[in-house]
Amino acid sequence: MFVEKGANLGSSNSLAVKAGKFFLTVSKRGMVGAAILCIICVVAIFAPFVAPYDPYVLGSEVLQPPNRAHLCGTDHLGRDVFSMLVYGTRVSLIVGVMAALISGLIGTIAGGIAGFFGGATDRAISAIVDVFLMIPTFFLIIIIVAMFGSSFVNVMVIIGLTSWPSNARLMRAQALSIRERGFVVGARAIGESGWSVLFRHVIPNGILPVLANTIMQVAGAILTEAGLSFLGLGDPNVISWGQLVQVGSTYLTSGWWVSTFGGLAVVLTVMGFYLLGDGISDVLNSLSSGEWR
Amino acid sequence: MKHNSNASGKVPSTEHAHRISTDVWPNETPLLSVKNLCVDYRTPSGLVHAVQRVSLSCFKGESLGLVGESGSGKSTLVLSVLRLLPRTKVIESGQAFFKGIDLMKSSQEEMSRIRWTALSIVFQQSMNSLSPVHKISEQIEDVYRVHQPEATKAEIRAKIYPLLEMVNLSPRILDLYPHELSGGMFQRINILLSLVHNPDLVVLDEATTALDVITQGQILDELNRLQEELGQTFIIVTHDISVIADLCKRIAVMYAGHIVEIGNVESVLVKPLHPYTCGLINSIPPLTKGRKKIVGIQGELPDLRQTFAGCPFEPRCTEAMEECKWKLPELKLVNVSDGELKTEDELRQGHFVACHKYLGEGL
């Protein structure tokens, strides 16, 4: 689809620049995703400077439609919606990235151990993975959040703890094939310990597809968090986009802008992550198809 | 999916293309005559000169073997002649006359008419050469109906049964799925597929390479039988000389996109002239004579992105001369047999070599 091939790399010195250029030329959609995410990250980091108002401050201009003073209008408490969107980037990014990180870490290690060492450990881990993959996770999350509380950290951790199996499966498949490769067998032969081989050779070489999957999980985590907030199971103390949509839904007819812009922010950010994740997959595919030396 | 099509499903035929599948070709003129064919691949790192000014001929009833190591350009050569290379990725020039028509100048439609009716190809066996979710019989019927859309199942079966017999396959195989076949059976089906419309020429592109020796032997026997009983002509592309020795009358040796030697099999294999050919033959362990020291050819293939002025084999050649570095040797007729050759017979029986060692000599 958006994949572009056949460009000359030119002569750049640093590896990072070369890698960046390579990435850009291979996958157009990855590029678009990266661009979107850059903007979102900048907004998140510089939120106090980007947002025209303090989002927590209640104002007197209640339920104003979008106008010059308030780009996205105000909510029922007079808070500027645009500023809330800006600060919401922080929440979404943190929840998404942290949840995906937890999932990625646990999944990579579990999958790596299962695939590399095999045997009973593999069977045990694979059984757990199978059970998890069968359970409808969104509902598990709802139930657990309801039981343990809906704080920001809880949501993050619970999402992470319920999504690691897909990473584990991927990593396991990678480990299974990498452990037969020459350099791994060689490392074992010269006496390198199993754990060392796992972490220094097997995992780094198999990490790319897991990385792509993890990035998709960031997107999924953001969507899940939005869903939880919408259901009233999110952290009420932080401003999140899901919360915006939920709040706005109670007066949808009189203030459509609150929900609408809240959701749009989600769509844009999530799309950025999906594009980026697909971009990494594109890179993987073009590497394995051997078009580059 | 609704499609608007300009045809009812039949391939539009041109004058020439229609005649080509029905004309019987005489024995004296070459069935296939390639002249100065060049093929370059476009890659991110530049143009790769895979085939460089290749000329060769193949006569009816006399199979031609094309031998060379991986990367020599032999597959590219035949794929180009068959016009099966992706048009956006290659640059082709030269001529390839098949039964009087220059294939390099033919349109896609003309080629569709020619391919499979007069000229077909068998690829190297690989697991997905046939659709895994359809039965063998169905796929054979579909291929048959490309050129005979009105054929009934019974007609097709009648046509297929003798071919099945010739390649030692039981008719039961028709009801199977591809994954149920062994490698050898699978390849036999591929060969059968190439023969359904009685083509004049069949190209076998590394067709036995992926098979074990025993199966390979069996298939070679079957190919021999096809040659003798049906008068089938083959072009065999391989890196295994023994295959050619068995089946072919003529042999052409390719190196780095060039033809370096071409001649009758007895002539070339018994008295190889080009240093590369000698190296190839010396690297085959003999079956009958005593143990001999096996000598490989040192060095590796040149980078085909570069253009050389001289002979491409020069860096690896043990007999290289000063001239070889800067002058590309032309393919010239060398008189190795006793007696003169008639001019008409030159192309058919002459022994040609592209090497400065022999360029001083000649007719």
Place this chain on the structure above:
Amino acid sequence: MVTILVVLLLNFLIIHLAPGDPVRILSGMDNPSEEVMEALRVKYGLDKPLSVQMFNYFAALLRGDLGFSISYNLPVAKLISEKVGPTLLLTFSSAVIGLILGASSALFSSRRRVVWIDTVLSFLSYVFYSMPSFWLGLILILVFAVNLHVFPTSGIVSLREPQIGIMYYLDVLWHSFLPVTCLALINFPIYYRITHSSISSVLHENFIGLFRATGMDERKIFGKYISRNAILPTITIFGLQIGYAVTGATLVETVFAWPGMGRLLINAVFRRDYPLLMGIYLIMSVSVAIAMIVVDVLYAVLDPRIRYT
């Protein structure tokens, strides 16, 4: 099969894993008196050892007894049977529509190879893939129900003017239009993506090259060979989606006030109705497990390579 048992076991254990005394949780009160606690303990058999409890649990399951809902005051099984219908209506129809939309647009765009069609479809698929389902629901309600008055805003039937007979079914249909559209649009990119990538990989298979070399008509290659090969992963995903059908579309149901399993679940969560929660979760897990078995069978039917292993 083992996994199903594990899931059932897990279900049973959840109540004991939750923080707090299970009896207090079951009572639904903040500070129940000792008598209440004791009564509940006896009623739910929590005074007996764990193994006996587990036995009772499985025995009850076999009888079809899923417990008793504290908040609704009805047997769990009855509640679920009432709510499953609307959920299945929603999920099945949107899955089918999403499949048809997604798969056919991927096939169409691959066949036609017009760049802008492909770009537009890909863009749309990314947009809908990234969209929260509840947000789409809200937008649809806003545009079509509130502003254009074409469809009702919520519910499955018109409460003010109840219909009977065929009008009843039409009424349900009218009410289901927006929620089904919402879910179908959310599902569409899933099928589009999988079909698209599957077609891409089939196109690189050797037999496509062979058939093209024989001169086979491109339409036939596409219509018969590419389609049949490429559709396999799509059908697998469809099967899995159906498996999740009972789990429903909690978010969409909430937005449209659709009386299905999802809303039942949410209510159970908020009311801390643990017996009901466990019952719902059980049904959901079992249905997913069954769906996976069905998908395996389906795959064996469609792909001859799998049949003999």
